[in-house]
Amino acid sequence: MKRPDGFDEPEAAEVAPAAPSRRRRGRDADATGPVPVVGGARPRGENGGATIADRADDASRASSSPSSLRDRLGTVAGAPSALRGRLTKPAPPEPAGSPRATAVGSEPPRIDAPDGTAAEARERAVAARRQARRASSERRRVERVEVRRFTRRSRHRRATLVSLGAVVLLLVASVAVAVFSPLLSLQTIRVEGTDRVDASAVRTALDGQIGTPLALIDFDEVTRELAAFPLIASYVTETAPPHTLVVRIQERQPVATVAAGDGFELVDPAGVVVQRLDARQEGVPLVDVGGAALDGPAYRSVAEVLLALPVTLRSTVGTVTASTADDVTLQLTSGERVVWGSADESAKKAQVLAGLIADQARRDPGASVEYDVSAPDNGIIRTR
Structure with a gap:
């Protein structure tokens, strides 16, 4: 049985939707839609080829022509590949200065501002820089104040340590000057408090310290030199800067007279002979201890x-007599x-x-x- 024409014809391929038309924002473009076709001509593609709609119409007409089934199938099957090639073909470059070239390609043209606007911008920039400098200066000032506030204790501690160090250095320097400098060397020896002691002899004995x-000054040496003077009971030395040594002498004071041969000797409480005399000195008691030594218990009593x-x-x-320490008369x-x-x-x-x-x-x-005072609680007066 013969099939009717077109019964075995395959279903038409799905036609892809047409690409949306591009809007051109020229100065004289008033319409917002696609450009209408003039003279009934169909719109062409960018490269002058047939559009997808043209291809679809051609395929529709071919399906109704009495050509062979093979030709029709080849025409329909080749349409997608041709369409795919046209779609993947690179678009030609847009002319320079067109809106599309400006949006997609290079940097847009630079439009200079009027002279007044540029001057105002410069003034604003200068004012902004000035304000930034003031703000930076104020920030640094505040930071310095905060640093000083937070470091006040450490600065005070550092100042105290520096002051103490300076005082110590000053003391060390003063000691060094006093010890080693010839500016404070001994040049004068002054002797005071002498009556029986020869002051010039004392100065001569201490000349080695000049x-x-x-x-x-070697005060041990001073002690050894003054020990040679028996009449010196004690002494005190004092340095009087810058060049003087003062020696204050306490002489031995006699409290008794002791007969010695054809003369007399003045003796102090320690039994040291202070002075030798040919005659007895008035006001000094004559002591008789029966020949005992002057450093014995009788004389000490x-x-x-x-x-x-x-x-x-x-x-x-x-006169005073004593044979022992307990019978003083x-x-x-x-x-x-x-x-x-x-x-x-x-x-x-005594009282x-x-x-x-x-x-x-x-x-x-x-x-x-x-008078008997041997028992001081009961003093007695006896008549002789």
């Missing part, structure tokens, strides 16, 4: 008794005798003796009596 810095007496009462004592220049005993409680015994003498002077000043 030229020595005051801080380096006598010396302690004499030192306990007031100066006015000691000047009235003519005084003989006053007025003829009265005083039994003293030992040197114990000598200060109290009791002064009271007994005053009482006797009121009652009978011309009588010859003896």
Whole structure:
């Protein structure tokens, strides 16, 4: 059985939608839609070829023509490949200055601003830079203030340490100058407080220290030199910058006279002979210890008794005798005798003796009596 024409014809291929027309934003373009076709002509592609719609119409007409089925099938089958080739073909370059070239390609043309606008822009830029500089300066000032506030304690501690270091360095420098500098060397020796001691002899003995810095004076050597003077009981040295050494001497003071051969010797409380005399010196008691040594207990007891007496009462004592330390006896220049005993409680015994003498002077000043103060709590006046 013969099939009707077109019964075995395959279904037409699906036609792709036409590409949207491009809008051209020229100055004279008033319409927003695609450009109409003039004279009934169909729109052509960009390369002058047939559009997809043309291809579809041609295929429709070919399907109705009495050509062979093979030709029709070939025409329809080749349409997609031709369409694909046309779509993938690169578009020609747009002319320079066109809106599409400007949007897709190179940098748009630069439009210079009017002169007034440029001047205002420059002024604004200058003002902005000036304001930025002021802001930067203010920020740095605030940062400095904050840094000083947060580092105040460390700065004070650093200043304190620097001050202490400066003081220490100053002290060290002063000590160095005092010790090693010849500006403070010894040049003058002044001796004070001498009566029986020869001051010039003392200065001569200390001449070896001349030229020595005051801080380096050898006081041990000074002690050894002054020990050669028996009349010096004690001394005190004092440096008087810049060049003077002062020596204050305390001489030995005699409290008793001791017979020695055909003369007399003045003796201090320690038994040291202070001076030798040919005649007895008035006001100094004559001591007789029975030939005992002056550094023995009898003389030490006598010396302690004499030192306990007031100066006015000691000047009235003519002689003192003692064979031991416990039997000291005084003989006053007025003829009265005083039994003293030992040197114990000598200060109290001296007060009791002064009271007994005053009482006797009121009652009978011309009588010859003896005072006994060996027991100071019970003073006795005996008539001889």
